[in-house]
Amino acid sequence: MTAPLEHLDLTGPLKQVRKSLPHDSAEKHVRGTAEYIDDMVEPVGTLHVVPGWAKDAVRGSVHAIDLEDVRSAPGVVEVLTAADIRGINDCSSAFGDDPVLAEKEILFNGQVVFAVVAETREAARKAALNAKIEITPSTPILTPDDAVDADTTVMPDYQFRRGSPETGMPASEAVLSGTMYIGGQEHFYLEGQVAMALPQEDGGMLVYSSTQHPTEIQHTVAKVLGVPDAAVTAEVRRMGGGFGGKESQANQWAALAALAAQKTGRACKLRLDRDDDMIMTGKRHDFKVEWKVGHDGSGKIRAVDIQFLARCGYSADLSLGVNDRTMFHADSSYFYPDALIRSRRLRTDTCSNTAFRGFGGPQGMLAAERMIDAIAIKTGRDPLEIRKLNFYDAEHNLTPYGMPVEEHEVMLDLVEKIEESSDYWNRREEVARFNSENAVLKKGLALTPVKFGISFTLKQLNQAGALVHLYTDGSVHLNHGGTEMGQGLNQKVAQVVAEEFGVTLDKVRITATNTSKVPNTAPTAASSGTDLNAMAARKAAREIKDRLIAYIGEQYQCGPEAIHFGDNKVLVGEQAFSLAEIAKQAFVARIQLSHAGYYATPGITWDRESVTGRPFFYFAFGGACAEVTIDTMTGEMSVDRVDILHDVGHSLNPAIDLGQIEGGFVQGMGWLTTEELVWDDKGRLRTHAPSTYKIPTASDVPEDFRVDLYEGEGNPQATVYRSKAVGEPPVMLANSVFCAINDAVASLNPGEVPSLDAPATPEAIMKAVQDMRRRKATQ
Amino acid sequence: MRETIRFLKGGEIVELDDVGPTDTVLDYLRLRRRETGTKEGCGEGDCGACTVALGRLVDGKPVYQPVNSCIQLLGMIDGAELVTVEDLTADDKLHPVQAAMVACHGSQCGFCTPGFIMTLFTLYHSEGQQKSRKTVNEWLAGNLCRCTGYRPIVEAALDACFDAADDAFSWRANETRERLQALADSRDVFIGDSERFFASPSTLDGLASLYAQHPDATLVAGATDVGLWITKQLRDLSRTIWLGRIEGLDRVENSPSGVLIGATATYQASEEAMTDLSADLGELWKRIGSKQVRASGTVGGNIANGSPIGDTPPALIALGTTLELQTIDGSRALPLEEFFIDYGKQDRKPGEFVTGLFVPRLSGNQTFRCYKITKRFDQDISSVMGAFRFTLENGVIREARIAYGGMAGIPKRAAGAEAALTGALVDDPSTWGEGMQALLTDFTPLSDMRASAEYRMETARALLAKALMEISGTAPEDIRVLAQREADNDRAA
Numbered sequence A: 001m002t003a004p005l006e007h008l009d010l011t012g013p014l015k016q017v018r019k020s021l022p023h024d025s026a027e028k029h030v031r032g033t034a035e036y037i038d039d040m041v042e043p044v045g046t047l048h049v050v051p052g053w054a055k056d057a058v059r060g061s062v063h064a065i066d067l068e069d070v071r072s073a074p075g076v077v078e079v080l081t082a083a084d085i086r087g088i089n090d091c092s093s094a095f096g097d098d099p100v101l102a103e104k105e106i107l108f109n110g111q112v113v114f115a116v117v118a119e120t121r122e123a124a125r126k127a128a129l130n131a132k133i134e135i136t137p138s139t140p141i142l143t144p145d146d147a148v149d150a151d152t153t154v155m156p157d158y159q160f161r162r163g164s165p166e167t168g169m170p171a172s173e174a175v176l177s178g179t180m181y182i183g184g185q186e187h188f189y190l191e192g193q194v195a196m197a198l199p200q201e202d203g204g205m206l207v208y209s210s211t212q213h214p215t216e217i218q219h220t221v222a223k224v225l226g227v228p229d230a231a232v233t234a235e236v237r238r239m240g241g242g243f244g245g246k247e248s249q250a251n252q253w254a255a256l257a258a259l260a261a262q263k264t265g266r267a268c269k270l271r272l273d274r275d276d277d278m279i280m281t282g283k284r285h286d287f288k289v290e291w292k293v294g295h296d297g298s299g300k301i302r303a304v305d306i307q308f309l310a311r312c313g314y315s316a317d318l319s320l321g322v323n324d325r326t327m328f329h330a331d332s333s334y335f336y337p338d339a340l341i342r343s344r345r346l347r348t349d350t351c352s353n354t355a356f357r358g359f360g361g362p363q364g365m366l367a368a369e370r371m372i373d374a375i376a377i378k379t380g381r382d383p384l385e386i387r388k389l390n391f392y393d394a395e396h397n398l399t400p401y402g403m404p405v406e407e408h409e410v411m412l413d414l415v416e417k418i419e420e421s422s423d424y425w426n427r428r429e430e431v432a433r434f435n436s437e438n439a440v441l442k443k444g445l446a447l448t449p450v451k452f453g454i455s456f457t458l459k460q461l462n463q464a465g466a467l468v469h470l471y472t473d474g475s476v477h478l479n480h481g482g483t484e485m486g487q488g489l490n491q492k493v494a495q496v497v498a499e500e501f502g503v504t505l506d507k508v509r510i511t512a513t514n515t516s517k518v519p520n521t522a523p524t525a526a527s528s529g530t531d532l533n534a535m536a537a538r539k540a541a542r543e544i545k546d547r548l549i550a551y552i553g554e555q556y557q558c559g560p561e562a563i564h565f566g567d568n569k570v571l572v573g574e575q576a577f578s579l580a581e582i583a584k585q586a587f588v589a590r591i592q593l594s595h596a597g598y599y600a601t602p603g604i605t606w607d608r609e610s611v612t613g614r615p616f617f618y619f620a621f622g623g624a625c626a627e628v629t630i631d632t633m634t635g636e637m638s639v640d641r642v643d644i645l646h647d648v649g650h651s652l653n654p655a656i657d658l659g660q661i662e663g664g665f666v667q668g669m670g671w672l673t674t675e676e677l678v679w680d681d682k683g684r685l686r687t688h689a690p691s692t693y694k695i696p697t698a699s700d701v702p703e704d705f706r707v708d709l710y711e712g713e714g715n716p717q718a719t720v721y722r723s724k725a726v727g728e729p730p731v732m733l734a735n736s737v738f739c740a741i742n743d744a745v746a747s748l749n750p751g752e753v754p755s756l757d758a759p760a761t762p763e764a765i766m767k768a769v770q771d772m773r774r775r776k777a778t779q
Numbered sequence B: 001m002r003e004t005i006r007f008l009k010g011g012e013i014v015e016l017d018d019v020g021p022t023d024t025v026l027d028y029l030r031l032r033r034r035e036t037g038t039k040e041g042c043g044e045g046d047c048g049a050c051t052v053a054l055g056r057l058v059d060g061k062p063v064y065q066p067v068n069s070c071i072q073l074l075g076m077i078d079g080a081e082l083v084t085v086e087d088l089t090a091d092d093k094l095h096p097v098q099a100a101m102v103a104c105h106g107s108q109c110g111f112c113t114p115g116f117i118m119t120l121f122t123l124y125h126s127e128g129q130q131k132s133r134k135t136v137n138e139w140l141a142g143n144l145c146r147c148t149g150y151r152p153i154v155e156a157a158l159d160a161c162f163d164a165a166d167d168a169f170s171w172r173a174n175e176t177r178e179r180l181q182a183l184a185d186s187r188d189v190f191i192g193d194s195e196r197f198f199a200s201p202s203t204l205d206g207l208a209s210l211y212a213q214h215p216d217a218t219l220v221a222g223a224t225d226v227g228l229w230i231t232k233q234l235r236d237l238s239r240t241i242w243l244g245r246i247e248g249l250d251r252v253e254n255s256p257s258g259v260l261i262g263a264t265a266t267y268q269a270s271e272e273a274m275t276d277l278s279a280d281l282g283e284l285w286k287r288i289g290s291k292q293v294r295a296s297g298t299v300g301g302n303i304a305n306g307s308p309i310g311d312t313p314p315a316l317i318a319l320g321t322t323l324e325l326q327t328i329d330g331s332r333a334l335p336l337e338e339f340f341i342d343y344g345k346q347d348r349k350p351g352e353f354v355t356g357l358f359v360p361r362l363s364g365n366q367t368f369r370c371y372k373i374t375k376r377f378d379q380d381i382s383s384v385m386g387a388f389r390f391t392l393e394n395g396v397i398r399e400a401r402i403a404y405g406g407m408a409g410i411p412k413r414a415a416g417a418e419a420a421l422t423g424a425l426v427d428d429p430s431t432w433g434e435g436m437q438a439l440l441t442d443f444t445p446l447s448d449m450r451a452s453a454e455y456r457m458e459t460a461r462a463l464l465a466k467a468l469m470e471i472s473g474t475a476p477e478d479i480r481v482l483a484q485r486e487a488d489n490d491r492a493a
């Protein structure tokens, strides 16, 4: 491992922004004093809520619920069922199809039917085991294939079409096709789902929730309790990880805690047990992908026809946006002259799949890389050549959904830089030599690009608010609608605000996200947390500063050019004041020292109905080169070296961005290698604990791991300090690992496209290896 | 008899008389002391968020081990120093591992961080560790982080953990030693009544009579299995007997003929002796659970638990291990494979307990190989585990002892393959075929979330082939991606 970022020149006029400052909570993290919801001091008499479910039921109508032994268990205060809901029994974000407590029908194994409220969590957990729930089972629909056969969907099919694939495909010199399964992924945020609800006067409710979307928590709780939104306040200081899993799926737990609090009049806390969390909450969508690609014989793509069959689970949840994003990224970085990109959102009797870092994009891109690899194998050319041959360029820069890729030069430059720094071509030869000399172990190499669209594709979510107060002692209160889940959002926003006021960070107080301070917010998602909230906060700070400048100009008879904020001082001509002094003077002069900033992303015009317009503000780019070795006797695999170059525009905080890149890559690598979700044939998730579901550990990180930030001209769009979003795009850097494994398998039988599915577990690798050998034997 | 447990925390002796049979250290910290720095991420020993350090005297010096507090019974910390993340700062100054984590940007969401800090704290205090990424990875195998991708944490460890300890704990080591010595006594501990108790006898005889009186009590060694019955299956174990204070039961004795491992010797304690028996055995030991699991878990527990996927039984069976059992009426010994009768059924009588096992050393003409196949390299349960001991004579296999885990309801020998390979030639792969073929009838594996039956069977055969290839002279590094043999210390090899 090399120490990254040492070469970056971070000097310049900026004092806070672009600095590799530690996360605002870093010291609290290492001391164990950073407070998560389960750590908060509980009000006297706090009760504990545990959701109950029918362990053996998968799909069927409920015909008997016997909760007597639950109620009579020691410590139990209350048992909630759907009948206790005064408002609406729904915790979905939009479609109205997620019951908080199932009533007549059980839709998947793990659906919550009742909730125990008890004096201790242990008592509630034990009591929940006593329920007797009988259902009349119906045959469950479990896999994408089942759902296609049964023709069940959660929403209508959707497609992008460009040109004429019907004629382009047959006119191609060569046509390839295939099917690929891409597995889902459990979020495994280290802090599981948790919420605590405190009843307030007049039927109000204060809800602390580990959520990426406090506004939706507020709305959901109000809806379920049957009270106005204004009666509910949602707050979150930090989450112990979110990754999309707490965007919509924190709702149910907050609603249940609130329902219990409404019913008992006492504070109620619900913290899911890890196994329950993994069984009950949705995951990254898994897919069956059917692809067909036509090329000109030398590898240049003429036409593409891809069908994405997504397992959405029992309800719609966020599947609309997720699957749209899969389609938006089905081009990876490649120009498709004629394209048909189709998506089916299949309804299955399994947990409701949801947002997960990348939001469908990774699956779309992986399918594109499979097509490219297939073309390379069939034409006998190097996959990297085929990739570059099909890159967007000046003449071919239109995506299948009509948005131009303006920064195609950055995309190419970045890939060429990593091609060089990773010594791709020499290593390609070394890998070939290794493979010719080794019968059992085989190496693979792959360099894959990332191009990720930044913005919510649901236009209305691209807005944000912030609330900034300057106090008369010169300290600054900072609040915004974004939520902190480890990504360093609060730190970045604080750096931007400190820069604006010319103060050091200790003057800026970061505060918990709270719906009564900044209302009507978007979820912190789509990588856009900083783009949106830092802008809103900056506007708020700037407005206050402008008022101060106007006041000073009048008071000291000088123009704005003579006023300078910096080093915790305000320079007025030759005179230096502390910010506190200026704030005090302004207060006396009756100047408002507080402002609510607001920002809406410009230039987004996507119209889903007509499939026209611009969905993204800009793209973030990256590239990764991975080398792996596989054992063709057992399927075991090691990732030997990974080189990454990633584009974050002008970084607001290089250390935090690096952390997102490395962490995102490793998470993506887990998705494509060791993390396997297994349902049994009855529809029960068998991998519902870390003992059976394996996210990467330290030793899975490549021994030789070189990560760097791309140094370019910054974001051409006027984002905050020309930075680019970084939360999600790095996940897709891990496609390089999957493609490298595929490359290693492909070496067993040159010219044949391996049938490797994701995740590439040892078993999946062995399956692909044996398939190659079988094909070789019958050749 | 003592009706309390006593331990050291934050420089104070704590004495508790209300210790239930299933109370965990984590609940004690978070719910009773309201010290919330220690987190619960999974409640089953797999994520490390709940890691605390336990200090105990080894050769008169305090030695700190990382432990998963979620599955550690409260009573098990009797006599130890309990160190949690709250205890690390001195005069409000960050401990060197805390400072390094901040400097290296080692936390993002921060939820895993206290656990990492505590594991690193134990690494910081362990002597003679080779400064390398491999060492750090090994120590961190039991701590999951979903945010950082580990690189900065490993860097922090490399920066902070490899110099001589110089912190409040090393400064007051003498004082700690005295206080821990003062806590050590040989009284039996019994808290509760005959219906419901936590007990910790200090002698074998004491155990034998207590267990004879309460044959339905749950014996607890490291609680790395029992802990999950409590936190996950919510079993109400009303009587628990912890074996950890029984004099002499934790011995690891090397002799020219083999190694004797006492029932409560932890994996950690037997690792060196196992590595000395065979390089592959050492590799296997390092991949059982994590540092945390190995600091508590015992081989005795692994065997007594009777799981078909335990890692040590196949290896120990192939090596010809003898198991020693005892009741109030006396003791007996039997070949380890005979202990496993059927799925969930072992040859253990009411009131009988394991006292130890004897693992014979390889003789000059024997060689041993074992392979653990998992989805993830570290801290994963085997889908297939294969162990092979070959006795060779002039290039002929005179005896083959082959055992597998994950292939049947119990750890089981491959009788057919063993017979078929007897007489096979090491250098002539054409003589191996029958043995490979025999595996198909030796086993009928099942499919589950770890692997399909087909993969298990194919891999079992591949592992046998691998072992044969290796003894015929193929260099392990040419046919292993992972788990390289650190040394080649088998005599016949």
Ligand SMILES: Cc1cc2nc3c(=O)[nH]c(=O)nc-3n(C[C@H](O)[C@H](O)[C@H](O)COP(=O)(O)OP(=O)(O)OC[C@H]3O[C@@H](n4cnc5c(N)ncnc54)[C@H](O)[C@@H]3O)c2cc1C
Residues within 6 Å of the ligand: B044, B045, B046, B218, B219, B220, B221, B222, B223, B224, B225, B226, B227, B243, B263, B264, B287, B288, B289, B290, B293, B296, B297, B298, B299, B300, B301, B302, B303, B304, B305, B309, B310, B311, B312, B352, B353, B354, B355, B379, B380, B381, B382
């Ligand atoms: C995170 C994690 C990872 C793990 N990874 C692995 C792995 O990689 N490979 C593997 O094989 N195992 C693994 N395990 C399982 C576990 O560590 C072992 O089975 C362990 O060896 C059990 O030992 P223990 O001392 O903790 O036993 P305990 O949990 O204390 O007891 C286990 C069983 O043995 C009984 N018992 C204990 N001592 C005696 C005795 N002296 N006489 C009679 N009965 C006794 C107990 O009553 C109980 O039934 C893992 C466990 C965890 C939590």
Ligand code: FES
Residues within 6 Å of the ligand: B039, B040, B041, B042, B043, B044, B045, B046, B047, B048, B049, B050, B051, B068, B069, B070, B071
């Ligand atoms: S909480 Fe995960 S190991 Fe203890």
Ligand code: FES
Residues within 6 Å of the ligand: A190, A240, A241, A486, B106, B107, B108, B109, B110, B111, B112, B113, B144, B145, B146, B147, B148
């Ligand atoms: S920092 Fe979030 S899990 Fe490690």
